[in-house]
Amino acid sequence: MLSPDVSTADPPRVGRLERLAGKLPFRWWMALPLVLLLGIFVLYPLGFSFYLSLTNYKLTTRNLGYFGFEQYNRVLTDGDFTDSLKITLTFVIAAVLIELILGLALALALQRQRFARNVTRALLFTPMFVAPVAVGLVFRFLLNQQLGLIPNAIAKLGIHIDFFSPNFALASMVLIDVWQWTPFMVLLFLSALESLPKAPFEAARVDGASAWLTFRTLTLPMLMPVIGIATVIRVLEASKLFEYVFVITNGGPGGSTESLQFIMYQTGVRFFRLAEASAMAFVFLAVLALPIIWMLRQVRKAEG
Amino acid sequence: MNKTALFTSAALAALLGWAGTAAADCAGSTFASPAPKDVSGTVKVVMEDVTDTDFVKAMIPDFNKLYPNVKIEIEGAAYDVIRDMQIASLQRGTGTQNLMQVDTSWVSEYDEAGFLEDLRPAIACLGDDYKYDDFAASFRKIGQVGEKVLGVPFYSYPTGFVYRTDLWDKAPETLDELVASAIAKKTDKRAGIALQQKQGFVIMEEWNAFLLSSGGQLRKEDGTWTIDTPEARKALEAYMKVSKEAAPAASLNWGFDETIRAAKSDQASALTTYGWVVPIVNGKDSQVPDKFALAPFPGGRGTGGTWSWGIPKNGENKEAAWAWISWITAPAQEKVRVISGGAPTRDSAMMDPDVWAKGVSEDYYKTYSKVAAAAVPLCLGTGCAEAIEAVGVEINAAVAGIKSVDEALAAAQSAAEKATR
Numbered sequence: 030m031l032s033p034d035v036s037t038a039d040p041p042r043v044g045r046l047e048r049l050a051g052k053l054p055f056r057w058w059m060a061l062p063l064v065l066l067l068g069i070f071v072l073y074p075l076g077f078s079f080y081l082s083l084t085n086y087k088l089t090t091r092n093l094g095y096f097g098f099e100q101y102n103r104v105l106t107d108g109d110f111t112d113s114l115k116i117t118l119t120f121v122i123a124a125v126l127i128e129l130i131l132g133l134a135l136a137l138a139l140q141r142q143r144f145a146r147n148v149t150r151a152l153l154f155t156p157m158f159v160a161p162v163a164v165g166l167v168f169r170f171l172l173n174q175q176l177g178l179i180p181n182a183i184a185k186l187g188i189h190i191d192f193f194s195p196n197f198a199l200a201s202m203v204l205i206d207v208w209q210w211t212p213f214m215v216l217l218f219l220s221a222l223e224s225l226p227k228a229p230f231e232a233a234r235v236d237g238a239s240a241w242l243t244f245r246t247l248t249l250p251m252l253m254p255v256i257g258i259a260t261v262i263r264v265l266e267a268s269k270l271f272e273y274v275f276v277i278t279n280g281g282p283g284g285s286t287e288s289l290q291f292i293m294y295q296t297g298v299r300f301f302r303l304a305e306a307s308a309m310a311f312v313f314l315a316v317l318a319l320p321i322i323w324m325l326r327q328v329r330k331a332e333g
Numbered sequence: 334m335n336k337t338a339l340f341t342s343a344a345l346a347a348l349l350g351w352a353g354t355a356a357a358d359c360a361g362s363t364f365a366s367p368a369p370k371d372v373s374g375t376v377k378v379v380m381e382d383v384t385d386t387d388f389v390k391a392m393i394p395d396f397n398k399l400y401p402n403v404k405i406e407i408e409g410a411a412y413d414v415i416r417d418m419q420i421a422s423l424q425r426g427t428g429t430q431n432l433m434q435v436d437t438s439w440v441s442e443y444d445e446a447g448f449l450e451d452l453r454p455a456i457a458c459l460g461d462d463y464k465y466d467d468f469a470a471s472f473r474k475i476g477q478v479g480e481k482v483l484g485v486p487f488y489s490y491p492t493g494f495v496y497r498t499d500l501w502d503k504a505p506e507t508l509d510e511l512v513a514s515a516i517a518k519k520t521d522k523r524a525g526i527a528l529q530q531k532q533g534f535v536i537m538e539e540w541n542a543f544l545l546s547s548g549g550q551l552r553k554e555d556g557t558w559t560i561d562t563p564e565a566r567k568a569l570e571a572y573m574k575v576s577k578e579a580a581p582a583a584s585l586n587w588g589f590d591e592t593i594r595a596a597k598s599d600q601a602s603a604l605t606t607y608g609w610v611v612p613i614v615n616g617k618d619s620q621v622p623d624k625f626a627l628a629p630f631p632g633g634r635g636t637g638g639t640w641s642w643g644i645p646k647n648g649e650n651k652e653a654a655w656a657w658i659s660w661i662t663a664p665a666q667e668k669v670r671v672i673s674g675g676a677p678t679r680d681s682a683m684m685d686p687d688v689w690a691k692g693v694s695e696d697y698y699k700t701y702s703k704v705a706a707a708a709v710p711l712c713l714g715t716g717c718a719e720a721i722e723a724v725g726v727e728i729n730a731a732v733a734g735i736k737s738v739d740e741a742l743a744a745a746q747s748a749a750e751k752a753t754r
Binding site for chain 2: 088089090091173174175176180189191193194195198275277278279280281282283284285287295298299300301
């Protein structure tokens with residue numbers, strides 16, 4: 030009987046996969062699933078969308094032939110896009126600024142609250158868990174001149190406001206956004222406030238610093254990184270203004286609430302011009318990327 | 334069997350086989366027509382949440398007595414999302430909807446994309462009893478592109494003048510008369526007229542009737558847009574005047590629902606809206622029941638519109654879908670639907686004494702027939718859906734005071750041309 034000669038046996042065979050594995054550092058292999066997912070669900074759609082913006086693709090004609098940068102030319106010379114950009118930026122600046130100030134004020138107040146803390150907080154955070162479409166529908170009726178609680182209540186005080194008039198429609202959208210998303214700011218600021226070190230505040234109190242001085246020189250600087258992150262998140266979210274417009278005003282009156290997301294949806298889905306809608310999206314991405322990168326740098330600086 | 338008998342049997346079998354094939358193809362149709370009674374399958378459709386959808390739902394049990402193996406699934410949706418849902422379905426290899434409710438301005442674009450089956454061959458095979466020519470000509474035209482029939486009329490929505498008979502001695506006959514009378518009828522508690530002025534297609538359906546009344550038209554037969562015209566200027570000035578002086582305060586964002594609420598709650602003496610709202614504003618839940626009547630839009634011509642039934646090419650169970658369409662739009666079923674309160678599409682239903690007696694009233698159906706005959710489709714041809722939205726933004730901007738009449742019409746003309754570039 031032959032027995033295997035262990036001493037003369039071939040070294041263990043290294044599989045092709047193992048050889049390949051050896052060529053890349055371990056950390057790259059660990060990142061591979063995420064890279065694949067990003068590639069499939071983010072990079073490919075993004076790349077395809079960019080290619081679409083270089084075509085004249087319509088859902089009805091489906092021509093994927095190269096069209097150059099003509100769609101970008103149309104978007105940038107088209108008054109509708111620039112008007113919508115102004116409307117969106119106005120909305121974003123107004124909404125985020127109010128949410129920031131109101132959110133900070135509420136967070137400071139809640140931090141000092143002693144009675145019914147949990148109930149107050151639960152109630153306060155509720156709006157952000159409601160779908161924006163549902164919020165839009167609720168406000169469509171609340172602000173409605175015929176049925177609305179709010180116009181009728183303020184009319185009793187002798188004040189008559191048409192919330193969907195050309196002068197107020199965009200402000201109404203801001204009001205709705207503030208109602209829904211101020212709690213998000215409160216949540217972030219409250220968590221940050223409660224995790225601040227106590228010692229500097231004790232020292233300030235012992236030194237007799239006023240509340241305003243303490244806030245200005247201690248609380249605010251220490252909160253800056255959180256304020257920066259909260260602002261970036263809300264700017265990104267607010268720039269996606271769509272649902273309120275879709276269910277309440279349809280962009281009106283006279284186009285005064287036509288946000289960029291709304292005209293992109295109209296152009297791409299309702300009017301079938303996907304190529305032009307893609308070009309709009311990339312121009313908007315470029316416009317939005319600059320301030321966001323700047324804000325993130327400020328946050329990094331504030332973190333030291 | 335002798336040779337003659339064998340030959341005769343073979344010839345008969347061949348003839349029957351040919352006849353069977355011919356029936357299945359139905360001279361060009363991709364599905365059998367009439368649909369065989371044992372056809373089976375599920376028919377899925379997204380329909381607007383309006384009364385006519387309710388009437389149709391109520392008729393499904395009767396349909397199933399004839400076609401027991403066909404299941405009709407109707408999903409209700411708001412107007413704004415119906416088209417989006419259809420587009421999503423039409424982009425797929427196999428659509429999620431195999432029956433579609435197609436609006437006036439969508440037909441040509443769906444045709445350009447090759448989304449819908451041509452139903453003309455199938456209609457031809459239904460025989461004389463179906464009476465396709467019985468559909469009012471203006472409604473029939475909406476579902477047709479060239480020689481093709483892409484949609485069979487389901488229910489209509491031509492614009493008429495809906496007014497309170499206790500407040501108006503007679504309906505206005507000209508646009509000037511409408512404006513003057515509506516302003517005169519306005520009181521502190523009641524508007525002279527409630528308008529659906531919301532931006533986009535909502536205001537367009539209404540303003541277009543003003544445009545037709547002043548002698549204009551949105552688009553010529555050859556596809557040319559005719560918006561920046563003296564007729565349109567007159568129509569827009571008239572619309573702005575009634576909006577400012579006769580409509581309810583703060584109604585710039587009103588859509589159809591708000592105008593109906595105003596009429597039912599005694600807050601408006603008239604509406605320039607779809608003819609089929611008369612039974613609704615006269616309903617038992619109205620504060621002013623049976624006070625409203627229908628008249629042709631001043632000047633005679635109003636905006637024409639129809640929802641049509643179509644079969645998507647990428648849908649399954651086309652015979653089942655056709656069984657439903659051919660049944661629900663047949664004269665007998667149209668009569669049942671109209672008596673329930675549905676909006677008529679067939680001349681025979683509008684002129685049927687039985688419908689007059691059991692439905693709304695003889696006057697109403699006779700007037701509806703006149704309104705239907707004179708109706709001019711809102712917009713036909715490719716680019717309509719976009720143009721209507723875009724022009725509707727500009728008209729609304731003028732009414733809101735954001736743009737002057739001249740600016741708005743010039744911008745509207747340019748926007749419509751852009752839609753068809």
